[in-house]
Amino acid sequence: MTSPLQQKLKINGPVMVTANRLGDGAVIYRTAAGEWTTEIAAAAIATTADHAKTLLAAATADYVRAVDPYVAPVEFTADRRVLPGNLREKIRFAGPTIALPGA
Amino acid sequence: MYLYDDFDKTLVDERVNEFRDQVKRRLSGELTEEEFKSLRLMNGVYLQLHAYMLRIAIPYGTLSSEQMRMLAHVARRYDRNYGHFTTRQNIQFNWIKLDELPDAMADLASVKMHAMQTSGNCIRNITTDQWAGVAPDEIEDARVWGEILRQWSTLHPEFSFLPRKFKIAITAASHDRAAVKVHDIGLRLHKNGAGEAGFEVMVGGGLGRTAFIGKTIRPFLPKRDLLSYVEAILRVYNQFGRRDNIYKARIKILVHEIGAEAFGREVEAEWEKIKDGALALDPKAIAEIASRFRYPDYERLADEPAELKAGLAADARFDTWFKNSVWRHKVPGYAIVTLSLKPEGGPPGDATAEQMDAIADLADRYSANEIRVGHEQNLVLPHVRQRDLPELWRALDSIGVATPNVNLVSDIISCPGLDYCALANTRSIPVAQELTRRFRDLDLARGLGRLHINISGCINACGHHHVGHIGILGVEKNGEEYFQLTIGGRADEKAEVGALLGPAVPYDDVVDTVEDIVAAYLELRERPDELFIDTVKRIGVEPFQERVYATR
Ligand code: SF4
Numbered sequence: 001m002t003s004p005l006q007q008k009l010k011i012n013g014p015v016m017v018t019a020n021r022l023g024d025g026a027v028i029y030r031t032a033a034g035e036w037t038t039e040i041a042a043a044a045i046a047t048t049a050d051h052a053k054t055l056l057a058a059a060t061a062d063y064v065r066a067v068d069p070y071v072a073p074v075e076f077t078a079d080r081r082v083l084p085g086n087l088r089e090k091i092r093f094a095g096p097t098i099a100l101p102g103a
Numbered sequence: 104m105y106l107y108d109d110f111d112k113t114l115v116d117e118r119v120n121e122f123r124d125q126v127k128r129r130l131s132g133e134l135t136e137e138e139f140k141s142l143r144l145m146n147g148v149y150l151q152l153h154a155y156m157l158r159i160a161i162p163y164g165t166l167s168s169e170q171m172r173m174l175a176h177v178a179r180r181y182d183r184n185y186g187h188f189t190t191r192q193n194i195q196f197n198w199i200k201l202d203e204l205p206d207a208m209a210d211l212a213s214v215k216m217h218a219m220q221t222s223g224n225c226i227r228n229i230t231t232d233q234w235a236g237v238a239p240d241e242i243e244d245a246r247v248w249g250e251i252l253r254q255w256s257t258l259h260p261e262f263s264f265l266p267r268k269f270k271i272a273i274t275a276a277s278h279d280r281a282a283v284k285v286h287d288i289g290l291r292l293h294k295n296g297a298g299e300a301g302f303e304v305m306v307g308g309g310l311g312r313t314a315f316i317g318k319t320i321r322p323f324l325p326k327r328d329l330l331s332y333v334e335a336i337l338r339v340y341n342q343f344g345r346r347d348n349i350y351k352a353r354i355k356i357l358v359h360e361i362g363a364e365a366f367g368r369e370v371e372a373e374w375e376k377i378k379d380g381a382l383a384l385d386p387k388a389i390a391e392i393a394s395r396f397r398y399p400d401y402e403r404l405a406d407e408p409a410e411l412k413a414g415l416a417a418d419a420r421f422d423t424w425f426k427n428s429v430w431r432h433k434v435p436g437y438a439i440v441t442l443s444l445k446p447e448g449g450p451p452g453d454a455t456a457e458q459m460d461a462i463a464d465l466a467d468r469y470s471a472n473e474i475r476v477g478h479e480q481n482l483v484l485p486h487v488r489q490r491d492l493p494e495l496w497r498a499l500d501s502i503g504v505a506t507p508n509v510n511l512v513s514d515i516i517s518c519p520g521l522d523y524c525a526l527a528n529t530r531s532i533p534v535a536q537e538l539t540r541r542f543r544d545l546d547l548a549r550g551l552g553r554l555h556i557n558i559s560g561c562i563n564a565c566g567h568h569h570v571g572h573i574g575i576l577g578v579e580k581n582g583e584e585y586f587q588l589t590i591g592g593r594a595d596e597k598a599e600v601g602a603l604l605g606p607a608v609p610y611d612d613v614v615d616t617v618e619d620i621v622a623a624y625l626e627l628r629e630r631p632d633e634l635f636i637d638t639v640k641r642i643g644v645e646p647f648q649e650r651v652y653a654t655r
Pocket residue numbers: 518519520521524525526527528559560561562563564565566
């Protein structure tokens with residue numbers, strides 16, 4: 001596998017690094033302190049490809065806690081709150097858009 | 104029911120222990136994800152958007168009530184209280200934790216259930232007619248052949264790393280309920296001119312990125328030769344199938360590229376070498392396996408008993424359900440009952456733990472402890488005494504599985520789509536749910552007759568969109584959800600791939616577009632009993648295109 005540092009990474013706008021938690025698959029975000037969080041507000045935000053690559057490389061090395069990290073787009077609200085940047089990430093963040101039958 | 108033996112039990116138990124150790128090593132960091140991934144996939148464990156998903160095989164769609172209760176237990180204990188029946192006679196749990204998976208698998212193994220070969224490039228769960236063994240139009244119970252193939256294919260060393268996944272389906276009835284023509288190998292058991300039963304062998308069917316209908320390479324294969332012939336097909340595929348390009352790796356591409364005739368010649372040449380070897384089936388071995396399928400001790404009963412007639416006369420809702428969801432049984436006085444997992448506004452194919460438990464109890468009381476799962480994502484009680492139907496219906500109605508919409512417009516096949524699936528372009532469940540609300544008028548639905556809508560959230564086609572009478576495929580356009588519509592597909596003995604109707608429509612328009620297609624059909628059909636699929640066949644796609652896109 002090519003190291004994430006060698007992978008081409010183009011970004012158009014702010015991004016974060018996200019993955020699934022090893023134990024239960026929950027959606028997690030990489031923080032600036034090199035931890036993982038389920039709170040998107042605490043995700044480290046990169047605005048350059050180099051910064052995104054560095055975040056991704058560190059996240060990938062942390063394979064005991066996280067599965068398949070990747071770079072995903074984010075958006076900001078008017079008051080600078082972080083939101084997922086596309087539909088897939090919105091659903092990962094908020095859960096299925098349907099009522100679950102067993103609830 | 105089929106009685107598994109100790110060999111199966113040991114195999115399944117050993118696999119659970121092995122997996123427990125693998126999970127432990129992954130959690131401790133001894134294994135990387137790259138190393139672990141193929142191991143978990145061999146045990147049916149996928150990682151979806153929000154959690155791990157476990158896919159459990161239901162061989163040839165047959166479940167005992169004990170197994171159904173265990174599925175309810177797994178849903179309750181390890182998941183979020185529900186499970187999803189798929190289009191391949193599997194069930195999926197969507198929220199299982201990795202460290203609890205070995206325990207869930209051990210619980211399943213206690214009732215001889217497992218998740219082997221529900222993933223990966225191997226021979227997957229063998230599927231068949233959910234009415235096998237009880238259908239009046241079958242020549243014999245196709246599950247016997249499903250079981251013979253299951254035993255042969257389980258952990259087959261030569262075929263554990265095929266170029267790509269491999270799916271086999273069998274039917275023994277005149278009406279194909281198992282979609283055999285869209286499988287890598289489709290087998291149709293039928294009788295030749297001399298009255299002997301044998302298989303028509305079809306290869307290279309399949310959906311996904313490139314959809315093909317299977318081609319017949321042998322119109323009649325004696326039963327004794329089933330395993331050697333299928334082995335020969337797999338060998339030719341294993342040798343010539345492409346491993347360099349995942350999109351070209353399925354057998355359908357090979358068959359398409361070299362042609363069915365050339366492919367058939369290769370198979371015959373290979374088969375010549377092995378047909379009289381160890382794989383030739385001896386009638387005693389076949390009889391032994393057949394004897395392990397247990398049928399209830401059917402009572403001698405007459406059709407249309409007084410209890411049924413009285414029930415039909417007394418309750419119009421029961422009458423409606425009876426006409427829609429109950430089918431003739433091989434044995435007089437009995438019936439085959441379909442349980443709709445497509446309630447208005449519900450996710451197609453989902454059942455809660457409470458429903459599973461209740462269905463298991465009803466199977467005990469009314470269906471000789473047996474339940475079937477069909478590829479249309481509904482359940483079946485296969486051995487119901489007709490006199491019990493009024494009582495059974497009340498019980499099914501009270502747990503929400505008696506919507507009389509089987510084979511109607513709201514009996515939608517849908518994949519999980521972007522609400523769960525990591526590969527999805529778009530959602531599919533909410534589209535299905537909205538369609539069931541839009542077509543909630545069951546009188547109207549009955550007036551439309553048989554009409555299958557199939558939805559997939561991406562080109563992988565788990566929702567079989569190509570073979571829906573109306574097919575809906577999710578595609579992404581500039582980050583937005585769009586849907587391509589096809590019409591005229593079908594999955595039965597006259598299988599066809601649907602034709603594209605026109606440009607993709609955005610999420611908000613897809614249900615309206617389907618409504619317009621249905622309106623066009625009502626306008627274009629020759630008679631009230633000309634089915635949608637027959638109208639499309641007669642006049643083609645264009646008249647539909649004109650009407651549906653005129654205002655768009
Ligand atoms: S068709 Fe695509 S979106 Fe639907 S379940 Fe299959 S892979 Fe996922």
